[in-house]
Structures are given as structure tokens and as C-alpha cells.
Amino acid sequence: MPRSLITPCSSSPTMAAGNETGLPPIPDDIARIAGPLLLGHLLNWCLFGALSVQLYMYYIAFPRDRTFSKCFVIGIYLWEAAQTFMLTESAFDAFARGFGDMSRLDKIGNLWFSVPIMSGVVAFAGQSFYAYRISILSQSKFVAGIILLLAFTQLAGAIACGVESNKAVLHSHFLGQKAYITTGIWNGGSAVCDAIIAICMTVYLTRRDTGEKQTQMLLRRIIRLTIETGTITAVVAILNFALASLPGRPNYYLATVGILGKLYANSTLAVFNGRMRISESASHTGSESSSRLTTFHARARTEGNVDTEYEMTTRVSATEHDSASSTKNWTEESGEGPSKNQETV
8 A cells, every 4th residue: 555545543533633632641551540440340340249149048048037137138238239339330430431531530539438438337237246246155245345346446447538538539649648547547447356356256166065066067167257258358458558558659459449348248148148058969860960958957055054956947947945045046146047936847
């Protein structure tokens, strides 16, 4: 093709119109600027999908759980759904309506509320739930009081972090001395609280020797879940603070800060669903296998040396042999077990 027929791209009407808009040019390191924010939105949606699956499994497997437990679970889900919708609106504004506008990527918008404050609230709900469980296990309110104090501390830090980000307006103006302090209180309080919860739950559950194999299997499963979920949330909280404290003030923390709330919500529902056991059973033809929720019995001994038998399955609740017992089993009190006022199927 003759050179005279080749038109430079910069002289095209489209590029000319783009240059006339007065928008700042897109920098070469656009991936470093927009990448963490985009990853944060994508990870948030992934974890919301996992949370939706957990909610479905919970209401299928435990339709006779206490009303408070059901309201607690659905409340966490709706709160996280609202956060996801707000984050989606923010992502649409940055990557669709403001496509090519670097100032849109730097705008905090509703993130000051949907990220630190909403994440702090759901973390407080999950940590308070664990504090109640620990008070039942230990028969003491001292450790539970410490956990609640730390939960309030991280919530206060999350709210303060949200206020500071609202004042900053732009991500590039957010990181500073006050932001480091509020983020440290928020993430540090969460990490310490999660570590104490994991240690206390492990210690108290390990001490409970019911003498029943299946009950011990259930306790070991809860211990494993507590350690795993507590470790994940604590590590991500510490990682978020570390990324926010990097020299040069990069915005890498945007990839982790948006998923903290979803991690706490998924961790809480994982504990509720930890009672469910799915096993493979062979079909009548022998050529296929089907998944089913299996029933297992657990016998726990209360303080009054009264045997309390529980049958856990999708449609089964507990029956107490002695309703005059002064204390209830920790699984029933904390929502881990079904209500004793329902009939066993």
C-alpha cells in the first residue's frame, strides 16, 4: 500500500474528539492504579456468590433452627447484599460512566461507607456471636467481655476510617497519619479479636469430652472451622494494613479492603453450616451415587449430669430427657443445635 494512503491514527476523528475533551492522559502504569480497585470488586462478587450458596444450604438443611438464628443469618446476608450493590454502583461509575477519566478512578464516592463501616459492622456481628458462644462454653463472661471490647474497638476504628475517607474525597488524599491510625485500630483490633476467638474456642471445645464418637467428630469439625476462618480473617486484616502502609502510598490495599466484610460473613455462615454432613450413598442400581444429608446422633452431658440427646439432620431437632435441667447444651444456646421444643422426626 502506498505510504500516501496510510493515515496516522492520531488524526482520526475519534482521537481528535477524545483530545478535545480535556481529560488527563491515561498514564503508562494504569494497571497499577486501576488493577487493585478492579480486583477488589471482582473478589467481592465472588465471595458474595459463596455467601449466597451458604445461605441456600443453611435454609435447606436447618429449617427448624431457632427464629433468632434464622434472622441473624438473613440479616447478615441482606447487609452484605446491600454492600455488594453499593460497590457495583461505584465500579460502574469508575469503569463505565467515567471510562477514560482518571479522576473517576481516584474518587472515593460511597466507598467511605460501603467498605470500612459496613465491613466493621458485619465483623462486629460475627465476633459478638462468637463471644456469646464462648460465654456458654466457659460458663464465664470475662473472656466474652474481652472479645466484645475488642469487637467494639475494631468497630470504632472502622467508623473512624470511614469518616476520614469521606473527608479525603480522593484515594490519593486518603493515606496519611490519621488514616494509618484509624486503619491500624480497625484491622489490628479485628486481627487480635479473631486470634483470641480461635484460641478460646479451641481450648474450650477440646476440654469437652462427651464420650460419644460422633459428638467428638462434630466438636473437631467446629474447632477446625474456627481456626481456619479466624486465621483467614486475621491474615487478610493484617495484610490490608500492611498494603496501606507501603512507602509511596500505592493503592494496593483496595484489593483487600473490600473483601473483609464478605470474609466475616462467610466465616459466620460456615460455622452455622458446619453441623451439616453430606455423604455419598450408592443407588439401588449400583451404577450411580447420590448425595444426601445424613442424620447423626450426639449425646452431650450437661452440668447436672443429665444426658441430652440430639439428632441433627435437615428436619430433625432435639429432645431433652429432663426439661428441668438448669443449663442447656452449648450447641442449642448458640444456635448450633436445633430447638428442643420441636418433635424429632
